[in-house]
Amino acid sequence: MIDLRQFQVLRAIAVNGSLAGAARQLHYGQPTISYHLSALEAHLGARLVERSPTGAVLTNIGALVLEHASVVLDRIEAVESDVEARRKHGVSTLRIGAFTTAASRLLPGALRRSTEGAGVRVELTEAEPLDLLTQVRARALHCALIYGIGDEKTQYGADLHVQTLFVDPYRLLLPTGHGQAGGTEPVDLALLAHEGWIISNGSYDPSDQTLFATCQSLGFRPRIVLRADNYSVIHGFVGAGGAVALVPELALEKGHGVVARPTVQDIGARRIQFVTLAGPRPPTVEHLYRELHRQYGGGVESQGIPGGADGCEDATASST
Known part of the structure; x- marks a missing residue:
């Protein structure tokens, strides 16, 4: 019957190039290395290692056996690692x-x-x-x-x-050349009633909900010119002067030629x-x-x- 230690010995010999090196790696005596190697060779009926005065190398059959054995050893190590992680940290x-x-x-x-x-x-x-x-x-x-x-x-x-x-507040995203982009005062959304707006593709996004509710309270419905969920895309279109948008502070990006402004109205977060x-x-x-x-x-x-x-x-x- 094959012992997993025999596979470990075979891999250690391949890595170190000698039985003595394998013994040092596995903290075994060299006779123990020889015993496990001989037992594996006897079980398989084939020579797995060629020994010489300068070291040891795997035979072609030895390399074949190690290829299969490595899969087994890697799985065993993964099991040990997963159990240790689950025991200490609750999940692997x-x-x-x-x-x-x-x-x-x-x-x-x-x-x-x-x-x-x-x-x-x-x-x-x-x-x-x-x-x-x-x-x-x-x-x-x-x-x-x-x-x-x-x-x-x-x-x-x-x-x-x-x-x-x-809490991640919403900001009004304007192109830098927009008439409302300058100054320090909050922007009145009523002044943007004729602008084109970018909203999300879905129906859940909270920024869309607050945009429609706020615009309705001001007596207009936003004119939608683009639907997109990628904030880089939204920044790019706003920066090109094609639209305006509400964007959460966390999603603001550099390098698009845009300005993020607060608003007179409470657009929430x-x-x-x-x-x-x-x-x-x-x-x-x-x-x-x-x-x-x-x-x-x-x-x-x-x-x-x-x-x-x-x-x-x-x-x-x-x-x-």
Whole structure:
């Protein structure tokens, strides 16, 4: 019967080029190395290693055996690593979901710091909030970063634990050459009744909801000229002078020839929220939440998040 130690010995000989080197790597005596190699060769009925005064090399059959054995050894090491991670950190693979802006600007550093040295792998799913909530409820995700505009205690249901990290205010995005782009005073949206507007493709985006509600209160309906969900695309079209838009502070970008301005009207904000199932959370999930809260709990400007309010030309926006 094959012993896994025999495969370990064969791989150590291949790596070190000698039985003595294999013994040092595995912390065995050289007679033990010879014993396991002889037992494996006897079981397979073939010579696996050619020995010489200068060392040892695998035969063609030995290399074939090692190719198969390495798959087995790698799987065993993965099992050991996963069990250790699950025992210490509650999960071996952290499955997290996020909307695209959060995935690129909030998660990378926080994930690295909260999982560093833990042996925990990460699987990231990018999707919109409603889809992410469904996946959390189905236990396909351990946690998710979403955006919303309601009260977290009443909007989502008792089966979810929702915590607001920070409030992300909306800003009016104008081309730098626009008549309302200069100055320091907030812009009155009533002056933009004849402008073309960019909105999202879906029906959930909170910025669309606040835009239509505000414009209706001012007696006009915004004229839609483009639907897009990619904020770089939105910045590009606004910068080209083709439209205006409402954009959350977190999504503001440099280099597009645009200005982010506050408005006379209260256009509100969205909440950036951390979601898990209700009940106890694995330690790694808890560590991630604490790291996100520690770094971003003060909002976009307080952390100088790339692309935040200070990342837009001549931006006069500030967190609320």
